[in-house]
Amino acid sequence: MPPDVPLINDRLVLWVVSELHLLFAAFVLGSPIFIVISEILGVRTRDARFERLARETMRIVAISYSLTALFGAAMTFVLVARYQTLSNFIFQRFYPIFGLYATFIVVETILMYAYLYSWDALERRKSLHISIGVALNVVGTLVMFLMNGVGSFMLTPPSSPDRARLWELVNNATWTGLNLHRFIANIAFGGFMVALFAAFMYLTSRKEEDSAFYDWMGYIGNFIGVAALIALPVAGYIYTKEIFAYNATISTLLMADKLAWFFVIQGTMVGLLFLGAGYYMWLSIQRIKGGPRFRTYFRGVFWVALIGLIIWLVPQNFLPSLTTKPAGPIGEVAIPEKAIFLGLMPAKGLAVSAIILVTAFLYLLYRQAIATGTMTWGRIDTKAQLTLTFLPAMAVYTMTFMGAVRESARGEWHIFQFMADKSAESYLTPLGYAATVSGLITVIFFLLVSGIFWLGFKVGH
Amino acid sequence: MRLIITTMAIIVAIWLIPFVLSDESGLKFGWPYSVFFTLATLFGGFLFYLLRMPPMGPFTSSRRAIGSVVLVFLVSIGIITLLANVSPQFAFEGAATAGATAEERGKAVFNDPKVGCFLCHTVQGAGGTRGPDLTHIATVAANRKPGMSAQDYLKESLENPGAYVVPSFDNIMPPVAKALSPEAFSDLMTYLKALK
Numbered sequence: 001m002p003p004d005v006p007l008i009n010d011r012l013v014l015w016v017v018s019e020l021h022l023l024f025a026a027f028v029l030g031s032p033i034f035i036v037i038s039e040i041l042g043v044r045t046r047d048a049r050f051e052r053l054a055r056e057t058m059r060i061v062a063i064s065y066s067l068t069a070l071f072g073a074a075m076t077f078v079l080v081a082r083y084q085t086l087s088n089f090i091f092q093r094f095y096p097i098f099g100l101y102a103t104f105i106v107v108e109t110i111l112m113y114a115y116l117y118s119w120d121a122l123e124r125r126k127s128l129h130i131s132i133g134v135a136l137n138v139v140g141t142l143v144m145f146l147m148n149g150v151g152s153f154m155l156t157p158p159s160s161p162d163r164a165r166l167w168e169l170v171n172n173a174t175w176t177g178l179n180l181h182r183f184i185a186n187i188a189f190g191g192f193m194v195a196l197f198a199a200f201m202y203l204t205s206r207k208e209e210d211s212a213f214y215d216w217m218g219y220i221g222n223f224i225g226v227a228a229l230i231a232l233p234v235a236g237y238i239y240t241k242e243i244f245a246y247n248a249t250i251s252t253l254l255m256a257d258k259l260a261w262f263f264v265i266q267g268t269m270v271g272l273l274f275l276g277a278g279y280y281m282w283l284s285i286q287r288i289k290g291g292p293r294f295r296t297y298f299r300g301v302f303w304v305a306l307i308g309l310i311i312w313l314v315p316q317n318f319l320p321s322l323t324t325k326p327a328g329p330i331g332e333v334a335i336p337e338k339a340i341f342l343g344l345m346p347a348k349g350l351a352v353s354a355i356i357l358v359t360a361f362l363y364l365l366y367r368q369a370i371a372t373g374t375m376t377w378g379r380i381d382t383k384a385q386l387t388l389t390f391l392p393a394m395a396v397y398t399m400t401f402m403g404a405v406r407e408s409a410r411g412e413w414h415i416f417q418f419m420a421d422k423s424a425e426s427y428l429t430p431l432g433y434a435a436t437v438s439g440l441i442t443v444i445f446f447l448l449v450s451g452i453f454w455l456g457f458k459v460g461h
Numbered sequence: 462m463r464l465i466i467t468t469m470a471i472i473v474a475i476w477l478i479p480f481v482l483s484d485e486s487g488l489k490f491g492w493p494y495s496v497f498f499t500l501a502t503l504f505g506g507f508l509f510y511l512l513r514m515p516p517m518g519p520f521t522s523s524r525r526a527i528g529s530v531v532l533v534f535l536v537s538i539g540i541i542t543l544l545a546n547v548s549p550q551f552a553f554e555g556a557a558t559a560g561a562t563a564e565e566r567g568k569a570v571f572n573d574p575k576v577g578c579f580l581c582h583t584v585q586g587a588g589g590t591r592g593p594d595l596t597h598i599a600t601v602a603a604n605r606k607p608g609m610s611a612q613d614y615l616k617e618s619l620e621n622p623g624a625y626v627v628p629s630f631d632n633i634m635p636p637v638a639k640a641l642s643p644e645a646f647s648d649l650m651t652y653l654k655a656l657k
Contacts, residue, residue, distance in 0.1 A: 203526035253574045265545045310501045318493040320549035323572045325587045338487035382517040389530045393537040435545030439538045
């Protein structure tokens with residue numbers, strides 16, 4: 001760190017509060033999607049567990065909602081107080097969008113509390129209750145789309161940001177990609193957070209009935225997380241392609257220059273998410289009658305996923321940027337000539353596709369084992385519950401870390417090639433620093449979420 | 462035991478193979494790759510060890526359960542953070558170039574991804590190869606076109622790159638000067654003229 005950068009500065013404060021706001025926002029926006037689906041499944045299958053899952057998750061969402069607002073207000077405060085030129089421009093150009101945003105937030109809040117507190121009152125009018133839930137999701141998604149318009153605008157603004165029409169500002173080159181990516185990522189994130197909650201509750205439960213329920217809930221959370229995770233790389237690819245089409249130099253910075261090693265770390269985390277999800281299924285299958293007969297297939301899948309992950313992560317070189325001159329011969333730190341294909345996108349794409357496909361295959365095997373055997377809920381290996389702790393750790397860390405990458409992609413610009421960042425902290429943060437800050441944010445988020453679980457479900461019980 | 466032996470054998474092979482292979486083979490990985498493959502092998506060994514681990518029973522107390530959850534969370538985050546910190550790092554670089562010399566500012570322009578010179582041109586071993594090596598461009602430019610000074614040749618190359626295309630290279634360079642402010646253009650010229 002340069003000597004003139006204090007330990008805590010405006011940029012760091014904005015970074016931390018923005019990420020915490022976005023993490024809670026992702027949770028309160030992503031979870032209601034499957035909460036409503038769970039409620040619908042409860043009505044259709046008459047399985048009371050779906051109803052309980054929906055209800056308990058909604059309670060966590062409600063508590064998280066206030067923290068989302070709190071960090072959102074803190075973010076706005078820092079922006080207005082310390083980044084006046086930028087916030088003035090953004091608020092003026094997007095004034096109608098912020099007006100709509102505020103309106104939708106009010107509507108969303110009303111719908112959220114109506115959905116939560118009318119559960120018993122509308123016990124006999126389920127379709128009305130579900131309709132409120134669906135409306136909550138529609139409004140929540142619109143809120144996200146509106147703010148994605150502002151966020152994506154900063155990276156890919158139209159040609160004349162000060163004169164462009166409002167729709168051109170919002171519907172910028174990467175709005176669609178960001179919407180799609182965040183929508184799917186929020187569902188994955190919500191799923192893994194439910195799994196974390198279930199693991200927390202399972203490990204601290206003393207009743208067999210609760211253990212059985214939270215074991216099942218963890219299974220559902222992992223299922224939602226994995227299902228969305230499988231689709232996520234496709235959305236990520238679309239988003240990156242939009243960035244590339246907008247300005248190839250951003251992609252160069254991201255994939256070949258200073259931020260290239262950030263993607264090695266991101267690949268590590270995403271790969272661990274896939275392997276972790278697979279390991280949970282491996283442990284889960286052990287307690288299914290007849291399940292162990294699938295173990296050979298599982299081992300094969302782990303081999304493919306592991307090799308795929310290694311190919312995905314093999315770096316093209318060990319240089320921090322494209323312009324770094326190696327200390328020794330280039331052959332020491334760059335991939336050898338005849339193995340160069342390992343460092344190129346076709347190999348990476350194939351490796352990622354293989355990981356996705358084998359994970360999907362693993363899930364089909366898992367479903368087959370459940371369909372043909374007898375599952376004993378509440379008697380799972382404790383390691384499976386610890387794996388459900390590991391998965392959200394990786395999911396949250398990946399989100400915070402990739403948030404840093406997305407912001408870094410603008411380089412020294414507040415608004416790309418339009419408004420320069422002239423603050424004292426206008427620099428690209430090196431990988432280690434970005435990862436450390438992201439790790440700290442992840443830990444803070446985890447502590448806050450643990451507090452919510454504890455206050456909401458343990459204190460007084 | 463078999464797992465440990467297999468893992469160790471792979472690691473030994475990773476470190477021995479580069480000694481056996483010649484530089485001409487085109488398959489000789491440097492030591493950072495050996496470290497990378499060693500870590501990957503250790504991780505693979507750990508993964509398959511996890512598959513063989515006996516089942517773990519429930520925790521005897523809530524405190525122990527919560528402690529384990531916290532431990533898993535912190536260790537996972539810690540390992541990734543550690544990996545990121547031992548990976549290649551670039552230095553903190555401020556966008557502000559106040560106080561820098563014209564040559565230093567010009568170098569910053571050259572290496573700015575948004576200008577993109579370095580993507581195609583190499584200077585002192587770093588950069589792309591789609592365009593000519595510019596390590597000694599000031600010297601080369603002075604003799605490139607008879608009767609034309611280095612200053613004029615470089616100016617022409619930035620304003621109208623197609624006016625003279627170095628043999629064996631394609632005419633792919635955009636007129637970079639149009640994308641630069643007069644100050645940035647001047648700084649870039651100063652930097653290029655210093656590459657003797």
